Structure formats: structure tokens, C-alpha cells
Amino acid sequence: xxxxxxxxxxxxxxxxxxxxxxxxxxxxxxxxxxxxxxxxxxxxxxxxxxxxxxxxxxxxxxxxxxxxxxxxxxxxxxxxxxxxxxxxxxxxxxxxxxxxxxxxxxxxxxxxxxxxxxxxxxxxxxxxxxxxxxxxxxxxxxxxxxxxxxxxxxxxxxxxxxxxxxxxxxxxxxxxxxxxxxxxxxxxxxxxxxxxxxxxxxxxxxxxxxxxxxxxxxxxxxxxxxxxxxxxxxxxxxxxxxxxxxxxxxxxxxxxxxxxxxxxxxxxxxxxxxxxxxxxxxxxxxxxxxxxxxxxxxxxxxxxxxxxxxxxxxxxxxxxxxxxxxxxxxxxxxxxxxxxxxxxxxxxxxxxxxxxxxxxxxxxxxxxxxxxxxxxxxxxxxxxxxxxxxxxxxxxxxxxxxxxxxxxxxxxxxxxxxxxxxxxxxxxxxxxxxxxxxxxxxxx
Numbered sequence: 132x133x134x135x136x137x138x139x140x141x142x143x144x145x146x147x148x149x150x151x152x153x154x155x156x157x158x159x160x161x162x163x164x165x166x167x168x169x170x171x172x173x174x175x176x177x178x179x180x181x182x183x184x185x186x187x188x189x190x191x192x193x194x195x196x197x198x199x200x201x202x203x204x205x206x207x208x209x210x211x212x213x214x215x216x217x218x219x220x221x222x223x224x225x226x227x228x229x230x231x232x233x234x235x236x237x238x239x240x241x242x243x244x245x246x247x248x249x250x251x252x253x254x255x256x257x258x259x260x261x262x263x264x265x266x267x268x269x270x271x272x273x274x275x276x277x278x279x280x281x282x283x284x285x286x287x288x289x290x291x292x293x294x295x296x297x298x299x300x301x302x303x304x305x306x307x308x309x310x311x312x313x314x315x316x317x318x319x320x321x322x323x324x325x326x327x328x329x330x331x332x333x334x335x336x337x338x339x340x341x342x343x344x345x346x347x348x349x350x351x352x353x354x355x356x357x358x359x360x361x362x363x364x365x366x367x368x369x370x371x372x373x374x375x376x377x378x379x380x381x382x383x384x385x386x387x388x389x390x391x392x393x394x395x396x397x398x399x400x401x402x403x404x405x406x407x408x409x410x411x412x413x414x415x416x417x418x419x420x421x422x423x424x425x426x427x428x429x430x431x432x433x434x435x436x437x438x439x440x441x442x443x444x445x446x447x448x449x450x451x452x453x454x455x456x457x458x459x460x461x462x463x464x465x466x467x468x469x470x471x472x473x474x475x476x477x478x479x480x481x482x483x484x485x486x487x488x489x490x491x492x493x494x495x496x497x498x499x500x501x502x503x504x505x506x507x508x509x510x511x512x513x514x515x516x517x518x519x520x521x522x523x524x525x526x527x528x529x530x531x532x533x534x535x536x537x538x539x540x541x542x543x544x545x546x547x548x549x550x551x552x553x554x555x556x557x558x559x560x561x562x563x564x565x566x567x568x569x570x571x572x573x574x575x
Contacts, residue, residue, distance in 0.1 A: 133204035135211075135241035149505055151473065155202035161210040162199030165413075166190060168217050172417070175220065176383055177424055180438075184427070185420035187442065191449035194352040194405075194412050196456070197345075205406055208246055209413045211239035212253065212390065219257060220386055226270040233276035237283030245401055246410055247287065248319065249393040254280075256389045266381035313523040324399045331398035331408060335415070344464055345405035349455035352405070352412070353419060354448050360422030361415055365391070367425055368418070387421070390414040469495060469551050471569020476503035478566065478573055479547050483532060490548040491535050495571070497527040500549075506531045548574040 139157035147153050169189045174182035189195055198206050218232035236250055261267035286306065292298045294314045301308040334340045336358065338351030346352060353361075368384045375382040394411035401407055423441060430437040464470075472495060479489045491500055501511065515530040518537075527535055541548070544562055552570040559565055563574040 133207070133241065133243050135238060136202075136204035136207050138241075139207075149502065151202070154502075155200065158202050158206060159199055161207055162195065165195070165210045165213055168213055169413075169416075169420075172217050172220070173420060173424075176387075176421075181420070181424040184424055184438070184442075185417075188420055188423065188445060189416060191445055191452075192353060192416060193347040193350045193452050193456075195416070196452075197347065198409075198412075203406060205243040205245075206409055208239060208242040209409050211235050211242050212246070212250075212410055213413050215239060216253070216386075216390055219254070220383060222272075223261060223266050223381065223383065223386075226268055226272045229272045229276040230279065233279040237280050240283055240287055243409070244315070245319065245397060245407065248400065249397045249410065252393045252396070253390060256392065257386050260385060260389070261381065264375065264379055264381040312521040312525065315523060318402070319400050321400065323402075327402060328395075328399045331395065331403050331411075334403055334405070334408070335411070340404040342404055344467065347452060347456070348460070350448055350452040353415065354445070354452075357419050357423075358415075360420075360426060361418040362422065363425060364418035364421030364423075367421060384421075387414070387417055391418070466552065466570045469499075469569075469571045471567075471571040472499060472549070473503040474568040475549050475571040475573055476500060478568065479549055480504055480532075482547055482573075487532065488534050488546065489532050490543075490546050491533050492548070492550045492554055493526075493535050493537055493540075494551055494553075495549060497530070497533070497535060500533055501530070504531070504533070506533075545575070550574050 136157055140154060143153045143156050166186060166189055170182045170186040172182075173185040198209070212235075215232050215234075215236035218228045218235060222228035222232055232254075236254060240247060240250060258267065286308065289298070289301065289308045293300055293308045294311050298308075300310040338353060338355065338358075339346040365388075368387050371382050372385040372388060374380075375385050391411065391414035394408065394414055397410060398408045405412075427438045427441060434440075483489055491497075500506075511530050516528040518526045518528045527533075529535065536548075541554075541558065541561065548558070548563070550558060550572050552567075552572060555565055555567070555572050555574075558572075558574040566573040566575075
């Protein structure tokens, strides 16, 4: 699991208790900090106008809005990669920022396992470039940063060694490295390099990965047509990179290329969707902002209202996106994720006596039931029965008072059954009494 998200939830749960909105808070807060860092990044690269334009675009960008409101663990990665990159950029002028960069790159390792492959590259490539252009300066902050990175990386290296069979499981009072049931390293492969690259390019240019909950039906990930600005921005940075290499002189715009290069490389090793390749979205956003600013400056020589027109267009697109997001999307996603399940679980638990079982449709994934029922961890561990142990994705047959019905199985009349909306008609025909909770229900 991507552990950092769990760690960041702990203080909020301690204060507010266990709720869906509490789970989403770490993502929301880091996304808000991302807005500030984008502003500061473009203030450094260009000027106040670019920073304000970039901040506005990132604030209304569909991808960032959807990401910031979803408590999925892996989507912390873009923010922490952005923070690490920003401080690395500052370190070109003041080496004390290497420490902050190392801190955030180190933390990013605990946001999503797939980026383990590219975080070293994200540090190494700009470092080699700075050495090549004689911008890198040795100071006491360099070894200090290396130590910070090592502190974060060593537990993960131990995890790999244990789970690849090179070491025994480590169990200590202050640190444990468990032997997992299955190691998910098979998801990363060079075997389909060109096929995965094609998938990545199709996803980026169509701004759609085929998953309804990932890709806005209105506006696309970055607003349709705005990839033109990304092309302009990337070509501009490539041109400056060629000049920089020829003259052996440092150029901050060249640094923008490295996160994109690393993300594309990762996209060639995994079967991508919007979440799995989340490392690529903020680099694309930075090129869009760069391209927008350059276009506004160039066209502004002949049409002084170009910036106002562009901002107005973004506002219109934003209103259209929000109109869809809080209506059609809300209704459809509520149905897909069984909105009302928390209330249904609360009702089922309150109506169940000691020793009674609660039957749950298999489509209502067991982690949700554990969350909403607040089943104690010890009770879960003592009572859990798996249907497919060992497996890369374990499925629960029963735990505590809950029994998960297999595909096609229905509960018996008189028992409390938690079911999705799609099963209501079937249970009604069988004579069950139905109590609805949004897109979920209780059948008795």
C-alpha cells in the first residue's frame, strides 16, 4: 500500500473520527499547497503575470479538481514530486534547498510504489545537467540531503530484499519489514515497451483512459485543445535545452523537461491509466502554462486583449465542467460507488444482535464495509476467512459479523443483507422488504 496517505490521515482521524471526508483531507490539503508551489515556480521562471496565469489555470484544471477531491492513496505522488522538483530548482541558486528537495522526494517514495523507478532518475538527470553546466556547487547540504534520502530509501530497499527472498522477514519493536503474500512487481515490465508507450500517447492526446471516474466527459483532463500550448511550451524548452548544451550554460527551463522524460519512461513500463501514470500530469500542466504565457506575450503585441480572452475562455470551460461534475457525474459516480453504503452499514449493524450475521453482496468491496462498520483490527484478524489465499488480490469470505456472498448468491429471507441498488428488484421479487439508502439498500 501507499503508506504516506495512511500516515497523514492519522491526526485527522484522531480529531474528527473515521469519516469519508476525513480520508479525503490529506489529498485536498496537498493539492492546495500544489497551487501555491505552481505559482512560486512560474514566478521564478517568468514573472508575476505568468505565475498568476498558471495559478488560475491550475485552479480550474479538471484533472487537478478531480484529483484533489478523491482520497485515493497514489494521487499524493504528483504533489510531492512537484514539491521535490521545486526545491531542487531553488537549490541551483542556493544549495540549502537540496535538503528540502531530498525530504519531499524521500516522502514521495511512500506515495506510490511505481514511482520508485523514476525518483532516482528525477534526481540524477537534473544533477548531471547542473554538473555539466557547472551550476552544481558542493556544500555541506549535499551530503546532508543524501543522508535524508537514504533514511527514506533504506526501508524500501529492505522491503524489496525481503520480498524477493534475499533476506528473512524483519520484525522489530520499532520497524518491521513483512513478507507479503505476493509481490506486485510483475506489473512493471520492458516486454511491452512500445505498446505501453502507444497507450500512454493515446491517453494523453484523447485525455481519456476509458474509466468514467478518471476522465471528465466535459473538458477532458486539461481542457480539450489546451495540449496545443503544451506542444508550444515543450518545443520552447527543447530549443533552450539545445542552446544550453551547446553553450554549456545552465537554463532553468531545461529542468522542466526532466520530470516529463521520467514520467514517459515510466509510462513505457506499466499499463497506464490516469492514476497509474499520475507523475505525468503536472509536467504536462507546466508546459501548458509555459505555452499559454508565451502565446499571450507574442499575440499580445498585435491583440492586447489575448490574455483576457484566454482567461474568459477558461472560465467558460470551467463553468461547463463544474456543471457536469456536480450533476451528471455526481449522479453516475454515486451509482457506481454505491452512495449511501455508509448509512446502510450503520443501519445493518444497529439492527443486528450478538451472534447474528450480516450478509453483503460481493460487489460491495469488503474494505468499504470494514471502514464504515469500524470493525476493530484485532477482531478482523482473528475472524477473517479468505476465499483465495494466497493471491495478489485477496477476497474476504467472512469477517466479524459480515458474510460476503459469492457471485449469483442471494441472502435468505429474514437475514439482513446489504445490497447495491442494482440488486433491489431481484430481492423484491423474492419477497424481501427493502430499505433504501441512496444507491445502496438493506434487504430483510
